[in-house]
Amino acid sequence: MRNGTRWLVGVGVAAAVGAGLVALTPGGTTHARFALRDRLASCGQVEHGVQGGGVPNDARECLDAAWESGAELSVMTPTTEGDPTYTYYRVGGGGLxxxxxxTGDPYGAGRWTRELCPGHDLEDALASC
Structure with a gap:
């Protein structure tokens, strides 16, 4: 096989793998972006037993302290029917x-979404979203 043909085959394989990853993830490109993200220091995992639990103060303090250096937090909140929904907060480099x-909510949108929130600190960024 000639070098040009090898290169084309390699590009084709890489494109197929990338397309397969996007097709196999439940939320498409947004979920793929999350799955392939750089891991950051953890501010923990919060699991609420009822709707509307929000972000606890200690987790807010952790994210705010890591505003420039980077950290992430996972929050699970159940729906009215008790199905899990997850929100992942990531800070670093001055943004949220x-x-x-x-996807775990059969009565909801059933997808992944992503928001970018500008701000000077965590509270400022949360207010902008």
């Missing part, structure tokens, strides 16, 4: 990134 996963 929020991923919402509602």
């Amino acid at each position: 990134e929020i991923y919402h996963d509602t």
Whole structure:
């Protein structure tokens, strides 16, 4: 096989693998972006037993302290029917990134979404989203 042909085959294989990853993830490209993210220091995992639990103060303090250096937090909140929905908060470099996963909610949107929230600190960014 000639070098040009090898290169084309390699590009084709890489494209097929990438397309397969996007097709196999429940939320498409947003979920793929989350799954392939750089891991950050953890501010923990919060599991609420009821709707509307929000982000606890200690987790807010952790994210705010890591505003420049980077950290992430996972929050599970059940729906009215008790199905899990997840929100992932990521800070670093002066910004907030929020991923919402509602694929476990058969009565909801059933997809992944992503928000970018500008701000000077966590509270400022949360207010902008």
